[in-house]
Amino acid sequence: MESKPSTTPSSFIDQQVFPGDVVLDLSKMANQTIKLGGGLRQDGDVISVMKAGKLRFSKPNKYWVESSNKRYVPSAGDNVLGIVVDAKADNFLVDIKGPTLAFLPVLAFEGGTRRNIPKFEMGTLLYVRVVKANTGMNPELSCMDASGKAAEYGPLKEGFMFESSTGLSRTLLSSPTCPVLETLGKKLAFEIAVGLNGRVWVNAASPSIVVLVANTIMKTESLSPVQQKIKVESLMQRMR
Amino acid sequence: MDLEREGGRGANQLRPIDCSRNVLSRAHGSASCSHGETRVLAAVYGPKAGTKKNENPEKACIEVIWKPKSGQIGKPEKEFQMILKRTLQNICLLNVHPNTTTSIIVQVVHDDGSLLPCAIHAACAALIDAGIPLKYLAVSISCCLTESGKILLDPNKLEEQKMKAFVCLAFPSSVHSVLTEGSINGIITSLTHGVMAGYTFLTLILDEYFQCVEQGRAAITPLSNILKKKLQSQSAE
Numbered sequence: 001m002e003s004k005p006s007t008t009p010s011s012f013i014d015q016q017v018f019p020g021d022v023v024l025d026l027s028k029m030a031n032q033t034i035k036l037g038g039g040l041r042q043d044g045d046v047i048s049v050m051k052a053g054k055l056r057f058s059k060p061n062k063y064w065v066e067s068s069n070k071r072y073v074p075s076a077g078d079n080v081l082g083i084v085v086d087a088k089a090d091n092f093l094v095d096i097k098g099p100t101l102a103f104l105p106v107l108a109f110e111g112g113t114r115r116n117i118p119k120f121e122m123g124t125l126l127y128v129r130v131v132k133a134n135t136g137m138n139p140e141l142s143c144m145d146a147s148g149k150a151a152e153y154g155p156l157k158e159g160f161m162f163e164s165s166t167g168l169s170r171t172l173l174s175s176p177t178c179p180v181l182e183t184l185g186k187k188l189a190f191e192i193a194v195g196l197n198g199r200v201w202v203n204a205a206s207p208s209i210v211v212l213v214a215n216t217i218m219k220t221e222s223l224s225p226v227q228q229k230i231k232v233e234s235l236m237q238r239m240r
Numbered sequence: 241m242d243l244e245r246e247g248g249r250g251a252n253q254l255r256p257i258d259c260s261r262n263v264l265s266r267a268h269g270s271a272s273c274s275h276g277e278t279r280v281l282a283a284v285y286g287p288k289a290g291t292k293k294n295e296n297p298e299k300a301c302i303e304v305i306w307k308p309k310s311g312q313i314g315k316p317e318k319e320f321q322m323i324l325k326r327t328l329q330n331i332c333l334l335n336v337h338p339n340t341t342t343s344i345i346v347q348v349v350h351d352d353g354s355l356l357p358c359a360i361h362a363a364c365a366a367l368i369d370a371g372i373p374l375k376y377l378a379v380s381i382s383c384c385l386t387e388s389g390k391i392l393l394d395p396n397k398l399e400e401q402k403m404k405a406f407v408c409l410a411f412p413s414s415v416h417s418v419l420t421e422g423s424i425n426g427i428i429t430s431l432t433h434g435v436m437a438g439y440t441f442l443t444l445i446l447d448e449y450f451q452c453v454e455q456g457r458a459a460i461t462p463l464s465n466i467l468k469k470k471l472q473s474q475s476a477e
Contacts, residue, residue, distance in 0.1 A: 012416070016472050019331075019368065020376030022417035041333070041373075046419065050333060050373035052471065069371035070268045071287075099287035099337040136338045 013057045017065060021049045024063070037064025038073055068167025072097045072197035074133035081161065081195030082141065084124045092120060094128065097163075097197045100138050104128060108142040110150035118155075125156045125201060127193050156193060159203030160210050166198045168221045179225045183232040184213055212239055246396065252455065254381075254394040254463070255354075259361060259470040261369040269370020273362035275394060277352035282362035284370040286342035299334035300342060304363075307347045320346075320356065327360060327410050327429045333373040342372055353396035354382045356408045356431065365471055377413035378428055379463040381456045382406065385436060391452055393459065405434030407449065409456045413464040427453070 012023045024034070024047035036042065039051040040063060049055070053067030072080070074096065082094035082102060091103040104126070106117050120126070126143070133139040143153040171178050172194045177185075181192070190204035190213050200217065204210045216235050220228045249255070255276030264270035267283035274280075291301040304325045306317045324346065332342075344366065346359050357380035364377050384395040384403035392399060400406060410429040436448040 012418070017416070018377060018413075018468055018471075019374035020413065020415040022415060022419055025418050039373075041336075048375075050336070050375075051371050052368045067371055069369075071371060073371075099340045100289040135336065 012055050015055060016052070017049045017055045018052050019049055022046045023049060023055060033061060035062040037062060038075070039065025039067060066167075068165045068170075070097075070163075070165055070198060071099075072166055074098045074102065074130050074139040074197075076130055076133050078130045078196045080128060080130060080141075080197040081156070081193065081199035081201060082126050082128050082197075084120045084122055084126065086122065087120065094126065094141060096128075096130075096139065096141075096195075097199070098139065102130070102139040102141050104141040104143070108144060109154070110144050110148065120155065125161055127153050127156055127195070127201075129153060152193075156201050156203075159191070159201050160214060161199060161201045162214050162218065164198050164200055164218065165221070166196065168217070169194050169196050169198055169200065171221075172200065172217070179228045180217060180220050180232055183229050184216060184236075187236055188213065208239070212236070245392065246398070251390060251392050252459070254459065255396070257361070257463075257466055257470070259365050259467055261365055261471055267366075267370075269366045269368070269372070271362050271365030271369055272349075273358050273365060275354050275358045275361075276396060277350055278354055278358045278396075279349035280355070280358045280362040281347045281349055282359070282366040283345045283347075284342060284363075284366045284372065285345075286370070287337045287340035287372070288342070289340060291339055291341055297339045300332065300337050300340050302328050302332060302334075303341055303343045304328065305343065305345045306359075307345065309348045309351060320359070323356065323429060323431060324359060324363060327378060328363060328367070330428050331364070331374050331376060331378050331412070332367070333375055336373045342367075342370075351397065353398075353400045354394050356380065357382050357394075357410075360410055360429075361467060365467070368471060375412075376415060377464065377467070378410045379413045379460055379467065380408065380410040380429075381459050381463065382408040383452045383455060385434070385448055385452070389448065391448070391455055393455060403434065405432070405436045405448070407432050407436075407452045407456075409453060411457065411460050413467070414461045 027045045039053055040047055041050050051065050051067050053065040056066050057063050080096050082096045084092050085095050086093040091105055093101045094104050096102050128141040128143055131140045131142045145151040188209050190209055193201040202210050202213045216232055220231050257275055259273045261271050263272045264283050269284035272281045291297055295301040302325055304321045306320045308317055344363055360378055360380040383391050383393045385405040387404055408431040409427055411427055
């Protein structure tokens with residue numbers, strides 16, 4: 001094969017990488033600790049890419065591949081929207097669009113005891129936090145935050161849930177507020193819950209507002225921030 | 241003996257390749273790939289919980305369903321399923337999501353020769369679109385041997401029917417690397433059909449087969465670059 005000059009790892013950062021690309025050579029970086037996020041794996045002395053996407057780096061030492069998919073890879077600390085599939089003695093089985101179902105312990109609610117176990121029917125939409133997500137095990141969820149308070153977790157009543165890609169969820173949750181939500185929020189009153197697993201829930205006083213918000217979010221996924229603002233304004237004009 | 245190919249193609253020239261991702265809205269990953277007139281559509285669903293009965297639960301399981309353009313599923317389809325399954329099992333990382341099943345459904349839209357390479361490219365692109373962890377991508381090429389011993393790459397249907405032998409090869413794709421040396425070598429899949437000559441003077445050397453392999457290897461880098469370029473231009477940012 002043609003020989004390439006030795007390219008430094010920094011030349012791959014913020015570039016599109018494909019599975020098989022070797023991005024780091026550990027033998028040249030002795031005495032450094034490197035943290036690997038999603039999409040990268042260690043293969044002997046090199047770090048190679050598992051998923052296609054953009055390689056990102058954050059100081060001091062974290063590398064990961066950012067990609068937008070329809071399925072979700074569970075990781076601890078994420079806030080997701082799950083749908084109850086089954087109720088067992090100790091856990092609720094919840095679907096979070098991952099490779100396996102997740103378990104929500106029956107006592108993982110604020111002030112939860114054996115006497116006041118919530119009754120969730122099949123199909124209930126929940127806003128939950130992922131506590132543990134290890135390979136080979138079913139992820140564990142909780143309806144409490146780290147300090148044991150309910151925060152905003154729990155079942156979401158009424159409203160409308162739609163699916164999106166994981167990339168769109170991350171954009172909606174980015175700070176500063178993403179332009180779509182900001183422009184919509186100036187004129188309309190609505191409630192929104194975004195799960196990092198590609199599910200979004202919207203609720204408002206009237207169904208037309210819910211439909212407008214949902215359609216706007218779905219249509220502006222592939223537009224740049226400026227285009228998003230313009231598109232949102234034009235869609236809202238049509239409402240009046 | 242210059243063999244005139246349809247459309248004035250050279251012996252080593254491939255047909256135009258086109259590849260697009262995310263063509264199906266309900267599939268978790270999907271891609272459509274075309275080599276000239278041959279078109280194949282692939283959809284990926286998964287990973288989903290649970291494996292089949294005889295499969296190892298410590299690894300992910302890959303299931304391939306091949307759907308022909310018309311007619312019922314018979315022996316040739318089952319053969320394609322098995323070949324594609326073995327090829328994809330080689331490129332997928334099976335221990336990232338143990339005890340799950342990933343289903344890949346391949347639909348032949350039009351067959352104008354070189355069907356298996358087109359299907360392998362479509363399946364690979366669909367796996368990338370779905371975010372399934374892979375070791376590397378696969379590029380695949382088919383070549384055929386004429387009566388006069390000439391090797392033609394990427395034959396169309398007419399050329400395939402007239403040839404005396406046919407080889408289909410799948411290789412790991414070329415990668416961008418920070419390492420100066422060491423590229424992935426080897427053949428993932430090799431499928432042969434027909435009669436190939438070799439020297440039979442004390443030792444049997446499969447001359448023509450190895451020539452096909454060499455020509456195929458020479459085409460890996462350009463093919464990889466074309467595929468990556470097509471897949472890159474569609475990732476929505």
